[in-house]
Amino acid sequence: MGDYVDLPGVRTWYETDGSGEPLVLLHGGFCTNATWGAQRADLAAAYQVLLPERRAHGHTPDVAGPLSYRDMAEDMLAFVERVVEGPAHLVGWSDGGVVALLMAIARPDLVRRVVAIGANFRPSSECFVEPAMLDAMTPEGPDLALFREMYEADSPDGADHWPVVAAKMIEMWRTQPTLTTEDLMRVEAPLLVMVGDDDMMTLEHTTALYRAVPGAQLAVVPGASHLVPLEKPALVDRLILEHLSQDEVDTMMPVRRAPAAGVPGGGAS
Template identity: 35%
Template sequence: MSEQRSEQGSDWSSSTSGNGEYADVNGVRLYYELHGEGRPLVLLHGGLGSGEMFGPVLPVFAAGHQVILPDLQAHGRTADVDRPLTLEAMADDIAALITHLGHDEADVVGYSLGGGVAFHLALRHPDKVRRLVTCSAHVRTDAIYAEMRAQQGQVTGAAAEMMKGTPMYELYQRVAPRPEDFPRLLDKIGALMAVPFDLTDEVRGLQVPTLVMCGDADMAPPSHYVEVFGLLDGGLRDGGWTGEGRPKGGHALAVIPGATHYDVFLSPLFAASAVDFLDRD
């Protein structure tokens, strides 16, 4: 659920303001920004990135929502702390941030690593999530291509030198409180990706209306995301003239054309599809 290769071809040049605040949650001094007004919407970035990576599509989300744009543990402007990097802990951080900001609940959109955090947030704190969008977040270790699993197994701090010149490295050096911690982040990301997981049963029990999204050339094949949609009662019958055959939980599926794992979050269709889903009755 996180990136392990350079975002070659991705344009991160349109950044967010960088004028944010910090919330002390669960022992982490969590950086976040607020953009726009309206119903709260938490936007969770991918691995080795930060909230800045959504800069080009942020105006679409902020047009009718108050976007809460955090940097997850050890990413962006949020310094690392002395605990492992886990999806569960980061999900608890975001639940605490929602409470810190005075909201009972929020819509949550997560991409890649952020999608994994969003899944766990909805599983662990369903009362905090009104609607959920996960993009490029597979739910089983073996869902991604074998060559990608092999690459993930090589992610350690020793790879820091090779990553110089990538958007992730340059972003981290520019905004991180301790730029020298980049190898430590790679070690923690590598350790996170080395832990096998299978959320099949947990996904079946999701209580939150969920949009499952992916690129058509993602890290896992589109068939995996169709499978996840099926776990949510989707694609099992004709939808019917009035939608009576659609998934009972209000779930949906979107495959973004012409998109890979490394640029899907920049697609106008990513933002438009997410907002359309979140704004449905």
């Protein structure tokens, strides 16, 4: 079932499913809640799943001016405050992962645990395997055909607004996000970074994200691309559920997570 909530930034469409601790699913760029179809049932069996569609996506209208990850993060923080009325787990895919990271940095009190799938923290020129892919994207071109169909099916702004939104999204990818490793160090929520081994983002960039966030975990899914939740749904769902229910990481031979010297139980320097 779905409904609208009036947030300060934009009137936002969302859906809910299941019961239990709140879990907010943040879809990717140009996408809608339909892209969570492979995860929704498994996650809703254990959590109250909330699926907001961000500004200019799905049933949620566009707003005047450029699109930015920070504005979307502010929208989603307002959503958590207004609808969840307390802290929630976040699972974000692609752009949704960027939004989740920004939310965790800005309001750690509202974020429990985070899974960021195929996320980046720098603009496309610094993290895409093929940065030139954006040059080939046009509103009416074949690369965006599937996204255009999703947009035209649901958007309250109408099909004629698609070229405007497409141009805004491509510009956002060229110039954002602009987080630093110092920014990422402020993420307090336990974080799982997940990526396909053949993702749009370089593995070097993903590893930098993982290393920057204290205590983060990394899952590189073999034989998978940026669409890993669709390609390996059972594995992705299991990794998400394990991370959300995990009290702490307890391995037999820790290196990166080894207690510091001088701390009770710590090793020698």
